[in-house]
Amino acid sequence: MSGLLEKLLINYPYLVAALLFTIGTFTVLTHPNLFKKLLGINIMESAIFLLFVASGNIRGGVAPIRAVADGEAVYINPLPSALMLTGIVVSVSVTAFALALIVRLYKAYGTTDMRRIVARRKEVTGDDGFDQN
Amino acid sequence: MTALIRTNLPVLVVIAPLFVAFILPPLARRIRLVEALAFLATVFGFGAAGYLAAVVFAQKGSPFIYQLGGWPAPWGIELVAGNLGVFFLLAVTGVSVPVLLFGRGNLTAEVGGAGRVTRFYVLYLLLVGALAGMAVTNDLFNVYVLVEVVTLSCCGLVSARRHPRAAEAAFTYLVLATLGSALVLGGIGLLYLLTGHLNMGFAARELGRAWPDYPHAVLMAVSFTIIGFGVKAALFPLHVWLPDAHATAPSPASAILSGLAVKGYLICLLKFLYGVFGGVLLRELAVHRILTLLGVTGIIAGSILALAQEELKRRLAYSTVAQVGYLVLGFGSLNVTGLVGALFYLASHAVIKAALFLSAGAIQQATGKRKIRELAGVGRKMPVTMAAFTIGSCGLIGLPLFSGFIGKWYLLLGSWEAGMFLPVAAVLAGSVLCAAYLLPVIRAAYFAPAPEEDWQDPGRPQRLALLMLATVVLALGVRPGPFLELARKAAAELLAYY
Amino acid sequence: MRDFILKRAASLILPFIFVYGIYVILHGAVSPGGSFAGGIIVGLSFIAFSTIYGIEEGQAKLPEKVLVWTESYGTLWYGLMGMVGLGRGVPFLANKLAGVDPGTPGTLSSGGLIPLIGLGVGIRVASTFVTLFFTMMEEER
Numbered sequence: 001m002s003g004l005l006e007k008l009l010i011n012y013p014y015l016v017a018a019l020l021f022t023i024g025t026f027t028v029l030t031h032p033n034l035f036k037k038l039l040g041i042n043i044m045e046s047a048i049f050l051l052f053v054a055s056g057n058i059r060g061g062v063a064p065i066r067a068v069a070d071g072e073a074v075y076i077n078p079l080p081s082a083l084m085l086t087g088i089v090v091s092v093s094v095t096a097f098a099l100a101l102i103v104r105l106y107k108a109y110g111t112t113d114m115r116r117i118v119a120r121r122k123e124v125t126g127d128d129g130f131d132q133n
Numbered sequence: 134m135t136a137l138i139r140t141n142l143p144v145l146v147v148i149a150p151l152f153v154a155f156i157l158p159p160l161a162r163r164i165r166l167v168e169a170l171a172f173l174a175t176v177f178g179f180g181a182a183g184y185l186a187a188v189v190f191a192q193k194g195s196p197f198i199y200q201l202g203g204w205p206a207p208w209g210i211e212l213v214a215g216n217l218g219v220f221f222l223l224a225v226t227g228v229s230v231p232v233l234l235f236g237r238g239n240l241t242a243e244v245g246g247a248g249r250v251t252r253f254y255v256l257y258l259l260l261v262g263a264l265a266g267m268a269v270t271n272d273l274f275n276v277y278v279l280v281e282v283v284t285l286s287c288c289g290l291v292s293a294r295r296h297p298r299a300a301e302a303a304f305t306y307l308v309l310a311t312l313g314s315a316l317v318l319g320g321i322g323l324l325y326l327l328t329g330h331l332n333m334g335f336a337a338r339e340l341g342r343a344w345p346d347y348p349h350a351v352l353m354a355v356s357f358t359i360i361g362f363g364v365k366a367a368l369f370p371l372h373v374w375l376p377d378a379h380a381t382a383p384s385p386a387s388a389i390l391s392g393l394a395v396k397g398y399l400i401c402l403l404k405f406l407y408g409v410f411g412g413v414l415l416r417e418l419a420v421h422r423i424l425t426l427l428g429v430t431g432i433i434a435g436s437i438l439a440l441a442q443e444e445l446k447r448r449l450a451y452s453t454v455a456q457v458g459y460l461v462l463g464f465g466s467l468n469v470t471g472l473v474g475a476l477f478y479l480a481s482h483a484v485i486k487a488a489l490f491l492s493a494g495a496i497q498q499a500t501g502k503r504k505i506r507e508l509a510g511v512g513r514k515m516p517v518t519m520a521a522f523t524i525g526s527c528g529l530i531g532l533p534l535f536s537g538f539i540g541k542w543y544l545l546l547g548s549w550e551a552g553m554f555l556p557v558a559a560v561l562a563g564s565v566l567c568a569a570y571l572l573p574v575i576r577a578a579y580f581a582p583a584p585e586e587d588w589q590d591p592g593r594p595q596r597l598a599l600l601m602l603a604t605v606v607l608a609l610g611v612r613p614g615p616f617l618e619l620a621r622k623a624a625a626e627l628l629a630y631y
Numbered sequence: 632m633r634d635f636i637l638k639r640a641a642s643l644i645l646p647f648i649f650v651y652g653i654y655v656i657l658h659g660a661v662s663p664g665g666s667f668a669g670g671i672i673v674g675l676s677f678i679a680f681s682t683i684y685g686i687e688e689g690q691a692k693l694p695e696k697v698l699v700w701t702e703s704y705g706t707l708w709y710g711l712m713g714m715v716g717l718g719r720g721v722p723f724l725a726n727k728l729a730g731v732d733p734g735t736p737g738t739l740s741s742g743g744l745i746p747l748i749g750l751g752v753g754i755r756v757a758s759t760f761v762t763l764f765f766t767m768m769e770e771e772r
Binding site for chain 1: 274277278281285288289292296297298300301303304307308311312315318319322323325326331
Binding site for chain 3: 063065103
């Protein structure tokens with residue numbers, strides 16, 4: 001049992017990533033507030049970024065730039081960090097787009113609460129409640 | 134010049150639509166020019182895909198490998214246009230042409246002014262380019278980037294209408310799709326951790342060595358990718374976003390979303406399952422049984438939900454959920470016949486669903502009615518539109534001589550070969566249910582008395598688009614020959630990873 | 632925002648922020664940062680200008696038309712840079728193979744085409760952020 005605990009503690013970045021991912025997913029799926037859903041998405045994506053970046057890290061390693069360290073030093077793997085830069089750009093665009101949609105929804109319904117939006121759908125849009133899913 | 138195009142074909146297919154997409158925004162005032170350029174881009178894409186298919190065929194089916202930046206495989210990014218890639222490229226570019234044609238001069242009613250229409254075309258071309266990229270990519274992280282481009286442009290297309298419902302549907306779609314892509318990225322991360330490679334071929338080879346040591350991590354990677362792509366491709370219990378999104382989008386957008394975007398994710402899933410994990414591992418982890426079960430529930434539940442809808446576009450949207458079930462069922466058969474069925478059905482459903490959604494959009498635009506029971510007599514007022522709808526319906530039901538039949542037939546044979554009888558029953562039951570939810574529409578359209586209203590077929594480009602799609606449905610059904618052969622080669626290529 | 636001190640201070644600092652952004656974009660190949668980070672810095676200098684001097688002043692500096700152009704053609708520039716090598720028979724996005732001399736490591740030119748590509752991307756990122764800011768401010772009114 002202590003072996004398992006030790007394994008978990010040594011790999012704590014992955015543990016934190018798993019925890020963050022759970023928190024994020026839970027927030028996305030259960031919160032009716034649109035902003036909190038968006039926050040949940042961002043937490044979830046950060047968890048994945050952490051998973052990637054932690055996988056490239058070596059304790060005591062340095063950034064693989066020739067000017068910073070000599071050829072002798074232990075370099076960390078820069079690839080996951082570079083990939084996550086792309087991931088961050090994507091997550092920024094998702095956030096911006098979601099915010100724009102929230103603004104539109106707020107203008108139409110006057111609220112950012114999903115439950116109230118559903119309740120007001122008929123009076124705002126004149127739809128006759130064809131929601132059957 | 135020809136040599137230049139020939140050597141760079143795989144990358145040209147992807148970047149040509151993207152290039153044109155970024156030329157368009159400053160031209161927003163001259164909407165005719167924008168339409169013409171966008172149309173030319175898709176036609177060029179189709180031409181290039183055809184040329185690429187010819188090249189691959191001339192190489193006896195060995196893949197066309199393209200190294201971006203000249204860096205060789207384990208370090209650089211590869212584009213691989215094998216049989217599978219060419220097959221999906223032909224489907225994507227082929228469907229994108231008529232769908233774009235349908236929007237010509239017709240989008241203002243649904244989308245708004247010239248600026249908004251231009252933005253629609255930009256998103257459309259980005260979507261087509263990214264889907265083409267999905268067909269040829271051979272790099273795990275590229276898959277993630279393309280998936281995100283497809284997701285964001287799909288969300289943009291869904292929210293293109295000014296209606297608040299559109300924004301609502303787009304938000305739900307965005308949230309769930311991002312959940313899906315986070316899972317996909319997690320799966321990719323685990324694969325990278327396990328193998329140290331992002332190139333699919335190298336990762337597959339390394340995974341074969343690594344998985345006895347890390348069985349749990351591999352299991353997690355498999356489930357992350359299946360659930361991640363499952364959310365995005367609207368696999369049955371994860372389909373909740375799809376009906377709203379596909380029913381509220383403008384009709385060309387619904388056509389391309391249902392017809393192609395969902396298929397793009399499935400092709401990626403297929404590449405992951407067979408190209409990275411490999412058949413042995415799938416059988417070992419019993420993934421094929423899970424896929425079959427998901428497919429069966431998808432077919433039955435999607436069809437029953439479709440039957441319960443009163444609105445035409447929503448019924449078609451739920452029908453997409455059922456058709457995704459067929460494809461996943463084929464993925465789970467683990468033999469050439471089943472995979473041929475899944476691939477052929479994928480392409481033919483892309484054409485059929487585009488035809489159905491476009492004709493439904495034309496009907497909705499002309500009549501202003503959304504409910505099926507209000508459409509009595511529409512067949513006599515709008516003969517061309519309804520003919521396309523009827524041909525599409527027959528294809529979707531799977532009547533012989535229509536393209537859907539061949540796909541379903543091979544799916545049946547594949548399940549039979551795999552010794553699984555539940556899917557055989559599900560495929561047959563799905564066809565019956567499909568007839569049950571599409572034939573009432575046709576009956577109401579042709580056999581009910583026509584009202585005294587001035588409903589007319591849409592303009593010439595729209596009719597041409599519908600006729601093109603309907604012709605393809607018939608042509609693939611009567612003479613599937615070369616296309617079926619390509620699907621067979623692609624399936625064999627996938628299973629060669631064993 | 633009619634604050635004299637704020638405006639004076641901003642007029643002193645903002646040009647340097649802008650130039651620093653360009654520096655980060657161009658040195659993406661040899662130091663941390665790069666076109667995305669630098670583009671955001673450039674964009675933020677305009678956003679700060681608009682918040683301090685008022686959004687009309689900001690839009691007068693960067694009209695929507697200019698933003699649409701830079702946004703599209705910044706991305707297009709990337710593609711064109713990728714095509715430099717095509718004429719020489721090397722693949723898309725080739726850098727050294729395309730015949731660009733990379734020079735000595737550590738200097739600005741050692742990235743080959745990368746600083747040029749980064750310039751396009753940086754312009755695109757900056758204009759996207761400014762567009763987003765303007766759009767959201769207009770939604771407000």
